[in-house]
Amino acid sequence: MASPPEAHNHTSGPVYGHLIQARDIHGDVTVNAARSAAPVHDVGLDPPRLATAVRGRDVLLAVLRDAMERGAPVPHVLTGPGGFGKTTVAASLAEHARSEGWTVFWVRPDTILPSMLEVAVELGGTREEAEGFRTAPRSAARWVWRHLDASPRPWLLVIDNADQPELLDPVNRPGEQRGWMRSSPGGFVLVTSRVDDPALWAPAQVHRVDSLEGPDAVNALIDHTGGRELPGAQELAARLGGVPLALFLAGRILATHGVLFPDPNSLLAHLDEDLARLDELSAPLVTGEDGERRLLSGVWELSLRMVGERDPHAEAVLLTLALLGPRGRTVPLRRLPLSGLLDHVLTPSEHPLDEAAFARAVNALAVHGLVEVDQLHEEVGLRLHPLVSETVRARLGVDDARLVIGVAELLAGQVDEDPWFELGAFAALNAVASRVPALGPAFLVETGLAEATAHIQLGQFAEAEGSAGAARRTAEEALGPDHPLTLQARHLIAEGLLFQEHVSEAEREYLALLEDRRRALGAEHPRTLDTLHQIALVAGMRDDWASARAQHEEILRARLRVQGPEAVETLASMDALGYAAMHESDLSAAEELFREVERTRERLLGREHRLTMNATYKLGLLALRRGRPSDARIHFRAVLETRSRVLGEDHPQTQLARERLAGVPRPEPRNSGGSSG
Template identity: 30%
Template structure:
């Protein structure tokens, strides 16, 4: 291979599982602006599924010809139906092999290439829904699947099965196969071929799949990798000796070669590098995801490799790069939005003005990489971050953990509000949970253990608020997973009756309710409410939050009378404790509008409930979510009172505001439009009512499925409007 360079440019020959990164420019558009623009574009989905989010890729893939030949044959012999599992320990280059297969499928066989990160449930679900969008799923179908109203995996695989073009789907980093199994995300399809990368080798996880082990490199290929990356550091024979010392692990070779290539003033030879390896301390890596490791496991040698690079940062006046890598190692080995690192809270461990230089140093030395998932992120390799976390000095851990908590805390909305889906929020979830899993956190601490318990409580509070934010954007599944996992993890340190644990359980119950799992939601919320009453008191704000959530479940679960009694007591207590103008008080009063019949509404507080929207405007403003909810519910109340003219005027205005905020297929919008169909029919315009209900029913059938409860109700109303059997409510009061 030959090449030339001009001015200050450099030429590299790259091989093995290398990521070579030079001159990183992060662009002038703020990350927040790009993310906001992406989140607001409801007509498009992130196109990252068409492009592997793995940073720079190897120019030459060493010693993988047999694997590639086998996979190439599989791609060439048929349209689809096969599943290939590339398994091996972390750092062996499984992703690099998958990427080469991905390129072959696109360039040589004209297949559509689709790439999904399967490291956790939230990333897998979001990626697979993006695949469904790529294969033609509509916005409404995708929204319903994301909200949990229809099985997401069924939608994705239905679209893949019907794809007009053959495809290749890569499920990368599937180190927890239970995630694929529990959601039925991994299937065979006549439409294409699936390639999975994982550390889990046991055949029981991959029934029917063709397994291919990806191991360390042979000595000659490993030596060539070092020579490719650092061609002036020594001979092929010297490189072979160092490669053996590094266990021929592609990740270790990448880090070593990148380090040697960066030495300019006083460059090291391969022999010098070997002497420093002899002097370095042995670091045992944490890699519990790998199966069947042998006694010759070379993973502990990676720690020596990256430590030499960190030592060079210290020696060359850039200790901030070491600190930044240790900070990243406290979080998850998943993409982290760059905006998190740009916050002033990072100043507790390194000067904010030096964060850019520190990140650039990590990128230049292949210790991290940039990925774009619609939001620009930094991503570190799991094996590397595990080893860094293990070797971090114990005295540095408290300030690193505290800084990580503060950075994530500042990245979650202080007061989450209803709005469209925001991809940034989901990206934060694995990092918040990773902090709860770190040594010294839940499972390693004891209740009341001073700083550890306080830090755990802080992380749990962030996780709970993040779950609220996810919930209010309609991502109920992620909200449930985040709140439930956080409560379970924190319980080991804080105990099951800690206030923060109970608050997280309450949020879990709310998401279960939105997912339609009424029995589970009711049981969890009753237990939580009862414990909060015993420990905090019946009028504590946390207890009242659980009471409000419980009445929502009861009202939709055929227990209306109990729901009304509970809601009345909640309203009275919130008025006393929080005041009549507090959003929580007004939200509970708005809920009462949905539970009462016409005669009950006419008698309720002398009819003052109908003036609730004006109270909300006075206390909260005309565009506040609670104000819009109160107006929607008032339109419903006017309708059941037999006042269709007022109801029609109100709901038409609400629909316009809803559509601006949520889009036309959001369940809240469809519920409002269903009421509009009824008010139109009640005013004598049955044709408009039928047309609106036909559209609502079609959207619900497409988004939720024909058997969903909401679809059934809409279909019945449509038929009643068509055949004339539907009758509006009679006037029930003045």
């Protein structure tokens, strides 16, 4: 057969792909084109380098180094809220490992597959094999871990920010060690995660990373300022709650803006009650990837988003806790009744809330390090870290108005249980109202007055006068001089004056207020009767007990007609009438009134309620008047124990009960040995 013409077996110009040139062909021809190589995923396996010393983690790092050097049978996991320094601890361990000649691999869950394939390639696996496993992650994990197990050189593998544990194994619990987190004879595995759930990670060893305390927090702040010891560092570190991320941001601000903030005191004054300013000042200074994780607002937004993906009620519960429990105060579970949350706080949802659903929401917050379960006075409560609480409140805005008002309503329905608790909660609500105009001036005034009332109950009369004064100014401007809230503000201002023993000034205020309340509300309105009650107290403070008793009798008759026998105000009038009767030496009438008040309050409020204890205290005074020191001692001891627990050891009423108990005469000891002759 003749050969084809030469022209048919010639090519010129550039050639792309595969060119087959044949002269004589006999039989079949098969062409196998080479596969084009997939692009290599560009991942980084290097750990972050520390810019400053690691403070307050010596014990934890010693434990991790010891486990690393001895060979750990299980992985180790660092847990804790975002911004608390888990990554810093891991980076410090990485520096130690590198100094000891170990290979360090630093991977992130969001690029776990390509990163771990790259680890295997660095340990001797071929690039071609790695590419073959890109679409088979379970097989890829077995292949990678065979290389890690067989490594001739020890290694440290850090899986940082495993905040979505399912990325480590979509099928099994990460602790089962069938996915990307495993133990190995070849090295040491350390995972960092916000998810503090030992059952999820078991049998891995879990270490909780907490905020820094005392000198460690101060030194961390100073490190980030460039090592300058400046006045106010201790106060600023305490204000930031010892949270490493906050200390880092504050240090960067002080180091960069030395003209605006020459020392921590100046920055502390600028932050005042709004830590959101910390983010505003430091945002331009935060560079690089993961910027969201390097600002306080981003840290908690990320946590909330993760929790919200798992539980529909968790965010509302967290915001409620941030309002009820500022400054690290524990919120007792009894303050979060399911019926109250449904009525006031939670929006109607396709996900019904029952006790089990509420428990799941709390657990979701707890495992992400946002909430701690606390034991307080033999009852269970929930506590937020002060910085978490404050940062969460800072994000509240117009869209959260319904929830904020609902929390206030929930709290108002429980008022008078624990003045310390209520003071903090109403102060937090008032602070939110002052910067969210959509809540309205009436809400701002109401929370300010509730704050003033709590101050009075705690014996902080000057503070009460200040809170009530601010509320009065807002009320007069926005609501008018005759509005009930304006009049209530005037009442509380006068009460603060009275208890500071500015009796004449208080009396003038009450008399002017009485005229206005009678005109605006009516002669027998409960608030008008409140003012009459205070005027009768003024008479008693001037030792005019006959006049005081007559006034209280008239007020009590009006209370019984208008409000009924079990109203809080009716019982207060009965108590005041008994006190006046006691001072007039009508002890039988006084005892009858005090016992009726004690019985009714105990039934309605509970034995240990502050108001019940006030009636018990009066019975102690009456027992002394009757010459019954043993009975007086029993009453005063019960009051002292309860006030110490509820009001605190240093509260004026607690101190008064202590002094009364100490002053009760003790019976003469009996002589059991007979006459001495």
